[in-house]
Amino acid sequence: MTNRPPRPRGRGIPDATVARLPVYLRALQALQDRETPTVSSEALAAAAGVNSAKLRKDLSHLGSYGTRGVGYEVEYLVYQISRELGLTQDWSVAIAGIGNLGRALADYGGFGSRGFRIAALLDADPAVVGRTVAAVEVGHIDRLEEIVRSAGVSIGVIATPAASAQDVALRFVEAGVTSILNFAPVVLSVPEGVDVRKVDLSIELQILAFHAQRRADGDGRRPVGGTGLEPV
Amino acid sequence: MTNRPPRPRGRGIPDATVARLPVYLRALQALQDRETPTVSSEALAAAAGVNSAKLRKDLSHLGSYGTRGVGYEVEYLVYQISRELGLTQDWSVAIAGIGNLGRALADYGGFGSRGFRIAALLDADPAVVGRTVAAVEVGHIDRLEEIVRSAGVSIGVIATPAASAQDVALRFVEAGVTSILNFAPVVLSVPEGVDVRKVDLSIELQILAFHAQRRADGDGRRPVGGTGLEPV
DNA sequence: CCCACTTTGTGCGTGCTTTCACAAGCGCGT
DNA sequence: ACGCGCTTGTGAAAGCACGCACAAAGTGGG
Ligand SMILES: NC(=O)c1ccc[n+]([C@@H]2O[C@H](COP(=O)([O-])OP(=O)(O)OC[C@H]3O[C@@H](n4cnc5c(N)ncnc54)[C@H](O)[C@@H]3O)[C@@H](O)[C@H]2O)c1
Ligand SMILES: NC(=O)c1ccc[n+]([C@@H]2O[C@H](COP(=O)([O-])OP(=O)(O)OC[C@H]3O[C@@H](n4cnc5c(N)ncnc54)[C@H](O)[C@@H]3O)[C@@H](O)[C@H]2O)c1
Numbered sequence: 001m002t003n004r005p006p007r008p009r010g011r012g013i014p015d016a017t018v019a020r021l022p023v024y025l026r027a028l029q030a031l032q033d034r035e036t037p038t039v040s041s042e043a044l045a046a047a048a049g050v051n052s053a054k055l056r057k058d059l060s061h062l063g064s065y066g067t068r069g070v071g072y073e074v075e076y077l078v079y080q081i082s083r084e085l086g087l088t089q090d091w092s093v094a095i096a097g098i099g100n101l102g103r104a105l106a107d108y109g110g111f112g113s114r115g116f117r118i119a120a121l122l123d124a125d126p127a128v129v130g131r132t133v134a135a136v137e138v139g140h141i142d143r144l145e146e147i148v149r150s151a152g153v154s155i156g157v158i159a160t161p162a163a164s165a166q167d168v169a170l171r172f173v174e175a176g177v178t179s180i181l182n183f184a185p186v187v188l189s190v191p192e193g194v195d196v197r198k199v200d201l202s203i204e205l206q207i208l209a210f211h212a213q214r215r216a217d218g219d220g221r222r223p224v225g226g227t228g229l230e231p232v
Numbered sequence: 233m234t235n236r237p238p239r240p241r242g243r244g245i246p247d248a249t250v251a252r253l254p255v256y257l258r259a260l261q262a263l264q265d266r267e268t269p270t271v272s273s274e275a276l277a278a279a280a281g282v283n284s285a286k287l288r289k290d291l292s293h294l295g296s297y298g299t300r301g302v303g304y305e306v307e308y309l310v311y312q313i314s315r316e317l318g319l320t321q322d323w324s325v326a327i328a329g330i331g332n333l334g335r336a337l338a339d340y341g342g343f344g345s346r347g348f349r350i351a352a353l354l355d356a357d358p359a360v361v362g363r364t365v366a367a368v369e370v371g372h373i374d375r376l377e378e379i380v381r382s383a384g385v386s387i388g389v390i391a392t393p394a395a396s397a398q399d400v401a402l403r404f405v406e407a408g409v410t411s412i413l414n415f416a417p418v419v420l421s422v423p424e425g426v427d428v429r430k431v432d433l434s435i436e437l438q439i440l441a442f443h444a445q446r447r448a449d450g451d452g453r454r455p456v457g458g459t460g461l462e463p464v
Numbered sequence: 465c466c467c468a469c470t471t472t473g474t475g476c477g478t479g480c481t482t483t484c485a486c487a488a489g490c491g492c493g494t
Numbered sequence: 495a496c497g498c499g500c501t502t503g504t505g506a507a508a509g510c511a512c513g514c515a516c517a518a519a520g521t522g523g524g
Binding site for chain 1: 244245250251253254255257258259279280281316317318319321323325331332333335336337339340342343346347348386387410411412413417419421425427429431432433434435436437438439440441442443444445446447
């Protein structure tokens with residue numbers, strides 16, 4: 001694991017690549033657990049569920065970290081991807097809305113394992129505020145700014161009801177948070193420079209339903225009471 | 233066993249469009265609640281956080297449902313999008329793994345509202361099996377096939393630990409499920425023709441971390457947002 | 465009827481993404 | 495030293511997605 005922080009990488013890794021790096025990282029860590037020293041692009045691509053040419057091109061954006069005829073050294077690549085993703089430093093996360101979902105997120109162990117630390121939990125319900133979840137005491141949402149600033153939070157997670165999400169988002173931003181992960185089913189409006197990603201269960205199900213319906217239409221699969229209406 | 237079908241997209245609606253239709257649908261339903269009869273592409277695009285030309289092109293894939301000089305009739309468009317997405321029929325969902333996350337999903341109300349009905353819950357833990365969550369009794373995972381078939385499940389949700397996810401996925405497939413939503417942090421391998429989507433919290437956080445690091449890095453400019461609210 | 469105005473639907477240029485295909489590089493055995 | 499087999503890194507091509515800009519199509523007022 002040689003440290004190598006110069007910058008041969010052409011600045012600007014494509015978004016599509018960035019979205020796949022965590023997948024590669026996870027596959028590599030599984031190999032690490034099995035003490036596999038090196039891996040070929042073919043094998044790693046299979047583990048990550050992508051085309052091997054795509055994997056190589058993705059990795060080439062980070063630098064030339066492979067050895068022709070051999071493959072990639074697992075440990076070295078883990079380090080390089082971690083560094084590129086910013087996982088060599090710790091990130092403090094605040095979760096707003098400690099309901100069913102918020103609690104599941106807070107309790108989730110797979111978080112802290114990789115550089116993300118839950119630094120603050122926030123809720124509006126007096127019955128929840130003051131309780132301790134995952135070793136963190138739930139603070140009142142009214143003190144968001146104070147808590148977020150003092151905990152040095154850089155990533156805000158929104159798990160409140162949809163009606164409160166926009167408000168909470170702006171308060172996160174006012175408190176200096178520029179990265180937000182939103183679970184509420186609303187489109188958030190935030191100032192330029194703030195990065196919002198959303199996780200939307202309902203949308204995922206609807207996309208699955210679309211494809212399922214298409215399969216059912218084409219094939220002779222059993223429909224469950226669809227309409228016979230055709231597009232005009 | 234392929235990880236991902238190449239792109240069986242017979243000519244039809246582009247994937248990128250399909251992924252946005254649920255967003256439009258949600259915005260339209262909000263308009264419906266406010267009894268707005270018609271909406272322009274400009275206004276709907278703003279509500280959905282997209283470019284209006286993109287919205288019009290997306291909708292044009294469904295047909296010519298707008299009126300020039302006027303806009304789109306909200307109710308009609310809701311129906312057309314719903315039909316295209318397959319929401320005019322009901323979909324039965326099974327959730328495997330009734331832990332923290334699985335319980336949150338089962339309890340989540342925003343599901344049923346859009347044609348998705350929780351038909352079965354499955355777990356391996358004797359302490360969980362037999363309990364009732366969200367008015368559904370948790371069945372034992374060993375009876376997956378029987379339960380899934382008798383409940384007519386068409387969408388399987390995996391919220392088990394990562395180690396069990398692949399196994400559960402294959403059992404879903406054997407029971408006839410061809411649409412799977414996976415919350416476990418693993419790449420699933422399924423036979424061709426089975427549609428898998430994943431929701432991965434950890435990946436989302438890592439992507440946020442990457443962008444946050446980039447903003448903090450060489451880039452010394454402080455994003456002065458002003459008050460310009462940008463839809464995301 | 466005509467005209468000014470609004471808004472849709474889409475042709476087209478631009479840039480990003482994926483995939484193929486292969487030369488160049490590396491290790492190993494002889 | 496040399497050739498062979500394996501694997502990377504990357505040009506080039508094909509495929510998509512996005513968004514501008516505008517003609518076509520509709521509304522409403524006079
Ligand atoms: N549970 C799921 O599986 C699921 C799935 C998809 C999306 N979501 C979305 O995630 C969000 C949370 O879901 P949930 O099931 O945990 O709901 P929940 O009702 O169990 O929890 C919401 C929590 O937010 C708190 N809250 C309300 N207003 C607040 C405010 N202004 N500031 C801070 N906290 C506030 C409430 O006190 C409550 O504890 C919702 O927007 C929901 O639509 C949930
Ligand atoms: N909780 C989160 O916020 C969160 C976030 C991202 C991803 N995930 C992933 O979601 C999954 C579930 O997370 P969780 O927090 O609910 O975990 P959990 O441990 O609370 O729940 C897991 C449940 O699955 C059951 N189970 C175990 N093996 C099973 C099997 N073979 N068949 C059926 N059920 C089985 C267990 O009995 C338990 O009830 C995990 O893969 C986790 O990595 C969770």
